[in-house]
Amino acid sequence: MTALPRHRRAMPGFGLTMGLTLTTVCLVVLLPVGALLWQGASAGPAALWDVGSRPRTLSALALSFRLSALAALFNLAFGVLLAWVLVRYRFPGRRIMDAAVDLPFALPTAVAGIALTTLYAPNGAFGALATPFGWRIAYTQAGIFIALVFVGLPFVVRTVQPVLETLDREVEEASATLGASRWTTVRRVILPALLPAALTGFALSLARAVGEYGSVIFIAGNIPLRTEIAPLLIVIQLEEFDYPAAAAIGIAMLAMSFTLLLAINLLQIWTRRRTGDV
Amino acid sequence: MTFASANPAAGPATSERLPVRLALIALACTGLAILVIAPLVVVFAEALRDGWSAALASLGNPDARSAIRLTLTVAAIAVPLNAVFGIAAAWAITKFDFRGKALLITLIDLPFSVSPVVAGLCIVLLFGANSTLGGWLVAQGHPVVFALPGIVLATLFITFPFVARELIPLMIEQGRAEEEAALTLGATGWRTFRTVTLPNIRWALLYGVLLCNARAMGEFGAVAVVSGKIRGQTATMPITIEMLYNEYLSVAAFTLAAVLALLALVTLALKSLLDRQHADQIAAIGQP
Numbered sequence: 088m089t090a091l092p093r094h095r096r097a098m099p100g101f102g103l104t105m106g107l108t109l110t111t112v113c114l115v116v117l118l119p120v121g122a123l124l125w126q127g128a129s130a131g132p133a134a135l136w137d138v139g140s141r142p143r144t145l146s147a148l149a150l151s152f153r154l155s156a157l158a159a160l161f162n163l164a165f166g167v168l169l170a171w172v173l174v175r176y177r178f179p180g181r182r183i184m185d186a187a188v189d190l191p192f193a194l195p196t197a198v199a200g201i202a203l204t205t206l207y208a209p210n211g212a213f214g215a216l217a218t219p220f221g222w223r224i225a226y227t228q229a230g231i232f233i234a235l236v237f238v239g240l241p242f243v244v245r246t247v248q249p250v251l252e253t254l255d256r257e258v259e260e261a262s263a264t265l266g267a268s269r270w271t272t273v274r275r276v277i278l279p280a281l282l283p284a285a286l287t288g289f290a291l292s293l294a295r296a297v298g299e300y301g302s303v304i305f306i307a308g309n310i311p312l313r314t315e316i317a318p319l320l321i322v323i324q325l326e327e328f329d330y331p332a333a334a335a336i337g338i339a340m341l342a343m344s345f346t347l348l349l350a351i352n353l354l355q356i357w358t359r360r361r362t363g364d365v
Numbered sequence: 366m367t368f369a370s371a372n373p374a375a376g377p378a379t380s381e382r383l384p385v386r387l388a389l390i391a392l393a394c395t396g397l398a399i400l401v402i403a404p405l406v407v408v409f410a411e412a413l414r415d416g417w418s419a420a421l422a423s424l425g426n427p428d429a430r431s432a433i434r435l436t437l438t439v440a441a442i443a444v445p446l447n448a449v450f451g452i453a454a455a456w457a458i459t460k461f462d463f464r465g466k467a468l469l470i471t472l473i474d475l476p477f478s479v480s481p482v483v484a485g486l487c488i489v490l491l492f493g494a495n496s497t498l499g500g501w502l503v504a505q506g507h508p509v510v511f512a513l514p515g516i517v518l519a520t521l522f523i524t525f526p527f528v529a530r531e532l533i534p535l536m537i538e539q540g541r542a543e544e545e546a547a548l549t550l551g552a553t554g555w556r557t558f559r560t561v562t563l564p565n566i567r568w569a570l571l572y573g574v575l576l577c578n579a580r581a582m583g584e585f586g587a588v589a590v591v592s593g594k595i596r597g598q599t600a601t602m603p604i605t606i607e608m609l610y611n612e613y614l615s616v617a618a619f620t621l622a623a624v625l626a627l628l629a630l631v632t633l634a635l636k637s638l639l640d641r642q643h644a645d646q647i648a649a650i651g652q653p
Contacts (some may be wrong), residue, residue: 097545097548097552098541098544099557100460100554100558101460101461102454103453104456104457105457107449107453107454108450111454112469112472115522115525116475116522117472118491119491120475120487122487122490122632123487124483125488125490146558148554164456165396168392169396172393173393175380176390184397185637186633186636187397187401187402188401189637190401192576193583193629193633194404194581194583194626195582195584195585195602195625195629196603197603197606197607198583198622198625201606201607202408202411202622206404237400240400240401269382294478297480298479298481298482298586299480299481299586300586301589303445305607306544318481318483319482320423321482321486321590322590325489330495334486337486337487338485340480341483344478344480348475348478351478365490
C-alpha cells in the first residue's frame with residue numbers, strides 16, 4: 088500500500104469553523120477591546136495623562152499592583168509548599184486537600200467576598216482574634232491582601248504540581264550519593280527545576296489579583312487614597328458617567344495585563360525547554 | 366499505608382525525615398484550612414444562622430427567584446454558545462495549518478488576563494447609550510447595556526477561552542490520523558466529526574463546559590458593570606447577593622451565596638471525578 092498523499096484541504100470544515108471562530112473572536116473580544124482603545128485614542132493622550140496622573144488614580148493603581156505583588160509572593164511560597172506536600176507525601180485527606188485547592192477557582196468571587204468579610208470583620212471568627220492586639224484586618228489593606236491571596240492560591244500549585252510529578256528521582260539519588268544533605272539537594276537540585284513553573288504560577292496569580300474585583304470590594308472598605316483598588320475606581324467613574332477617566336484606567340490595566348500575558352508566555356516556553364516537554 | 370508516609374516511589378535517600386514531613390503536612394493543611402475551607406464553612410453557617418426555615422423562606426422572595434431565573438437564563442444562552450465556539454475554534458486550529466495561528470490562540474486566551482471590570486467597561490463603551498452603535502440600538506428598541514444582551518455578552522467574554530482551551534491541547538496530541546482514515550473510507554465531514562472526533566473529545570468537552578458553566582453563573586465584576594443592577598430585572602444571583610449584603614439582609618445574602626457555593630462544590634466533585642477517571646482523555650500530558 089502506498090502512502091496516502093497529504094492534501095491540504097482533505098480535512099473538511101475549514102471555511103465553516105474558521106469563519107465561526109473569527110466572527111466570534113471579533114464580536115466578543117476584538118470589538119469591545121477596540122472600543123476601549125478607541126475611546127482612549129479619541130480622548131487624546133493629554134486627557135488620558137490628566138486622568139492618569141490624578142493622585143486618586145495613581146494611588147489606586149499603585150495599591151492594586153503592590154498588594155497583588157505581595158499576595159502573589161505569598162502564593163509563590165505557600166503554593167510550592169502545597170504542591171510539594173500533595174505530590175511527595177501520602178496522608179489521610181490528601182485527595183480532599185487536592186480538590187480544595189481549586190475552590191477559589193470555583194467559588195464565585197462575590198460569595199468569597201462576603202464570606203471573607205464576615206470572617207475577618209472585627210466581630211468575625213478570625214477578626215476577633217486580632218482585635219485584642221489592636222489590629223484590624225477587614226476594611227484595611229490587610230483585608231485586601233487576604234482576598235487576593237484567596238483568589239490567586241490555586242495558580243502556583245497547579246503549575247508546579249505537574250512538573251514535580253515528572254521530576255526525575257535519579258537526579259536526587261545522585262545528589263544524595265555524592266554526599267549532599269537532603270536540604271542541599273532540595274535547594275540546589277529540586278527548587279531550580281521548579282523555578283520556571285513556579286514563576287509562571289506567580290505571574291498568573293499576579294495577573295488575576297491585579298484585575299480582581301468581586302472578592303475585594305466587600306472587605307476593602309473602599310476609602311479613596313487608602314483602600315480603593317483600580318477596578319473599583321473604574322466602576323465609580325462609570326457610575327459618574329466619566330467615560331474618559333474610566334477608559335484611562337482601563338487602558339492602564341489592559342497594558343498591565345498584556346505585559347503579564349507576554350511574561351507568562353515567555354515563562355511557559357522556558358518551562359517547556361527546562362522540562363523537555365513538546 | 367502508614368500515616369504521613371513518603372510517596373512510594375521515593376527511596377530512603379530521596380525523602381525527608383518523619384518530623385520534617387509531619388511539620389510540612391501540618392503547615393500545608395492548616396494554611397489551606399484557614400485560607401480556603403474557613404470561608405466556605407462561613408457561607409453555610411451564616412445561611413443557616415436562623416435555621417433552615419428562614420434560609421428557605423429567603424429563597425422564596427420574588428427578587429431571589431428572579432435572580433435565580435436570570436442566572437439560569439444567562440448560563441443557558443452563554444454556555445452552549447461557548448461550547449459551539451470552542452469546538453469550532455479547536456477544529457480550525459488543530460486540523461489545519463495557517464498563518465497567524467499563534468495570534469489567534471492569544472486572542473482566544475486574552476479574556477483570561479483581562480480584569481472582569483475592564484471587560485464590562487469595554488462592553489459599556491461599545492454598546493452604551495452614548496456610543497454610536499449603542500445609541501442606534503437603543504433607538505431601535507434593543508438596548509444592550511443594562512439589559513439581558515449585555516449580561517450575556519459580558520458572560521461570553523469572561524468565559525470565552527474555557528472550552529477551546531481544554532480542547533486544543535488534547536486535539537493537538539490526538540492528531541489528525543483517525544479523521545483522515547474516516548474520510549478516506551468515505552465518511553462525510555459531519556459524520557467524521559460526530560463518530561470519530563466527538564467520542565475522542567467528549568470528556569474534555571464536558572470538563573470545559575463544567576468550568577464554563579460555573580464561571581458563567583458566578584461572574585460578578587463584568588456583570589456588575591453592564592447590568593445596571595435593576596432589581597427583579599437585570600440582577601443576577603451574584604449581583605443580588607451584593608445588594609442583599611449591603612442592605613444587611615445577611616441570611617438572605619448568604620442563603621443565595623450558599624446555593625452558588627453548592628454549585629461550586631458539585632462542579633469540583635465532578636471535576637475531580639473526571640480528573641481521576643479520564644485523565645488521559647482530558648488534557649495533553651505535561652500541559653499545565
